[in-house]
Amino acid sequence: MKKAIKPAKREQLLGTLYSFPMGIWFTVFFTVPLAIIILYSFMKRGLYGGVEKAFTLEAYRQMINPSFAKVLVRTLWISAFSTVLCVLIAIPVGYAMAKSKHQTLLLFLIIIPFWTNSLIRIYAWISILSTEGFLNSLLIRLGIVKEGLHLIYNNGSVILVLVYMYLPFAILPLFTTIDKFDFFLLDAARDLGATKLEAIVKVMFPNIKSGLSTAFIFTFIPIFGAYTVPLLVGGKDSTMIGNIIVDQVSKTRNWPLASAFSMILTVASLIGVFWMLASAQREAAGKNKNTPQAYEQKVKAHHGRSKR
Amino acid sequence: MSVTIKRGEFFSLLGPSGCGKTTLLRIIAGFDYPDRGSVLFDNKDILPIPPDKRQSNTIFQTYALFPHLTVYENIAFPLRLRKLGKEEIDKRVKQYVHMVQLDDHVYKKPSMLSGGQKQRVAIARALINEPSVLLLDEPLSALDAKLRQNLLVELDDIHDKVGITFIYVTHDQSEALGVSDRIAVMDKGKILQIGTPYEIYEAPATRFVAQFIGETNIFDCTVLSCEPFENEYMIVVDVPALGTTINVTDLEPQEIGSKFDFTVRPEKIRITLNPPRSTAAGLNVFKGVVEEPVYSGFQSKYYVRLDDNTTAPLMKAFKQHTAFLEDGPDIEWKDSVYLSWTAVDGYLVKDVDR
Numbered sequence: 103m104k105k106a107i108k109p110a111k112r113e114q115l116l117g118t119l120y121s122f123p124m125g126i127w128f129t130v131f132f133t134v135p136l137a138i139i140i141l142y143s144f145m146k147r148g149l150y151g152g153v154e155k156a157f158t159l160e161a162y163r164q165m166i167n168p169s170f171a172k173v174l175v176r177t178l179w180i181s182a183f184s185t186v187l188c189v190l191i192a193i194p195v196g197y198a199m200a201k202s203k204h205q206t207l208l209l210f211l212i213i214i215p216f217w218t219n220s221l222i223r224i225y226a227w228i229s230i231l232s233t234e235g236f237l238n239s240l241l242i243r244l245g246i247v248k249e250g251l252h253l254i255y256n257n258g259s260v261i262l263v264l265v266y267m268y269l270p271f272a273i274l275p276l277f278t279t280i281d282k283f284d285f286f287l288l289d290a291a292r293d294l295g296a297t298k299l300e301a302i303v304k305v306m307f308p309n310i311k312s313g314l315s316t317a318f319i320f321t322f323i324p325i326f327g328a329y330t331v332p333l334l335v336g337g338k339d340s341t342m343i344g345n346i347i348v349d350q351v352s353k354t355r356n357w358p359l360a361s362a363f364s365m366i367l368t369v370a371s372l373i374g375v376f377w378m379l380a381s382a383q384r385e386a387a388g389k390n391k392n393t394p395q396a397y398e399q400k401v402k403a404h405h406g407r408s409k410r
Numbered sequence: 411m412s413v414t415i416k417r418g419e420f421f422s423l424l425g426p427s428g429c430g431k432t433t434l435l436r437i438i439a440g441f442d443y444p445d446r447g448s449v450l451f452d453n454k455d456i457l458p459i460p461p462d463k464r465q466s467n468t469i470f471q472t473y474a475l476f477p478h479l480t481v482y483e484n485i486a487f488p489l490r491l492r493k494l495g496k497e498e499i500d501k502r503v504k505q506y507v508h509m510v511q512l513d514d515h516v517y518k519k520p521s522m523l524s525g526g527q528k529q530r531v532a533i534a535r536a537l538i539n540e541p542s543v544l545l546l547d548e549p550l551s552a553l554d555a556k557l558r559q560n561l562l563v564e565l566d567d568i569h570d571k572v573g574i575t576f577i578y579v580t581h582d583q584s585e586a587l588g589v590s591d592r593i594a595v596m597d598k599g600k601i602l603q604i605g606t607p608y609e610i611y612e613a614p615a616t617r618f619v620a621q622f623i624g625e626t627n628i629f630d631c632t633v634l635s636c637e638p639f640e641n642e643y644m645i646v647v648d649v650p651a652l653g654t655t656i657n658v659t660d661l662e663p664q665e666i667g668s669k670f671d672f673t674v675r676p677e678k679i680r681i682t683l684n685p686p687r688s689t690a691a692g693l694n695v696f697k698g699v700v701e702e703p704v705y706s707g708f709q710s711k712y713y714v715r716l717d718d719n720t721t722a723p724l725m726k727a728f729k730q731h732t733a734f735l736e737d738g739p740d741i742e743w744k745d746s747v748y749l750s751w752t753a754v755d756g757y758l759v760k761d762v763d764r
Binding site: 284286287289290291292293294295296297304305308309310 | 439440441460461462466468470472474475476477478486491492509535536539682
């Protein structure tokens, strides 16, 4: 007679089976390419692109270069600034959506831009912002300015378009957490003497922390690696790491250096993800601390203190 | 409509869900704004004052404790906003924690507390600012019946201790009757009657109030005759639903032909197997059959079908079991019984709302 598999064991087996296609997908298209990039970054540059199979730290040595450092710093501040802008805009938007009666419609509206290719949307911004573009001709016609302003090909236009492109990635996680937030808590805070702002900062923010960190990471990581936006709407002083990587691959044909720069992006993303995981874990650990035993100890310590 | 609530009073807003009692409370608290009217506090209009500046604090139906803060920090929250000193905050938080008997739970997060404990945190947090008015929005509705009774007594106790005005919103008439100094019964955004629990129960102003508070037998009636009787008036009314007349007393003389509602509470009806021996003036006696006995320990509820008029609604009569019942209640299903009550026990509801 065959031994029956215990239900729990069976579930586990089924789980493994179901995750198999996903596992293969990730291994072939994600883990392996990443490993190749890591390997390339430690190899010698091929004469006409590609690499030669020899270990060297040359790529990393080339990275230590004032002009690259400048780009790295610029990438960092543009990414940080755009991310903060995205999240700052997304908080009230998420709040309004959570409070709205037309949630489905609003969600739909947020998803609509994804139907159009991002390049087309960037070109749309070019035609809006350029010297003879929509915005300038409107301003001229209204008599606000005499000649077209330089609205494009600078860091400002890069940040503007980056915020436009990645705002939905900040709105969606914030909307979902704010939607779960108990708005009576805001009434309670107001009732107990908090101003509107105090209520939001002291009561709402701590309770939507997970949404906030997700929004930061979901916007920061793609913005940090962005290259089409600075390429198309940026000036010559708006280059970001993404552009360097593309240049190194297609123009300079220094694949190891391109790989080394990719490593920066990967490490930055990993730091972000680990930060998110750690904060989630800290929250869970905080919950574990709430066991009755742990409390008894705390209370004892507390009573001891008050007696002294 | 206008309500005046006295200082230190335990005032209840009682009504079915959706009657507007919570909206009224939220207007007093400052969360909602009325289209018309005013809210006066010490003769000063408080409508322009935002909720954080009003001298009232609220206990919410769902408690609305801050999940990210411990019991201690929840209670300290209003004091921290006022930027009081550390020592002062600690002293006052401990005082209030002690008052609601949560000394051993100060470091717990709300998710670790039972419903009753959450309720106590909400009470302490609302009282620590020493408000002039405490607003309570169905604070016991999320608790089970036993706990509700205990906490109700505690609330009443706290009211006696702090001596501030309580405005209590509930849909549970037994809660309201039990603790209130005065009750306003509401329905569809209107206040139907304001009075002491006793007035509201014994002398309901409208048919709705009579039916909403407790259980009752209520019928349309027309005045047939009216004679002085002792200090009152003995009135005979025609009750078409029962196909007969009923004697009832009233403090005022009533015009013949006036249409009212006649009501008599089930516990005032005597239910007996033998004809009643009472010779009280204007005794009403009906004969019927027990259609449905409902035994609940301390009392039995009997739903009785009248012999003379089988299409009439069942009459409710409650009997208290005051003695040890060895063989169960003496009146059982399908027993023939007599229902009787004196004219003084009935009541004429004047403001008929149908």
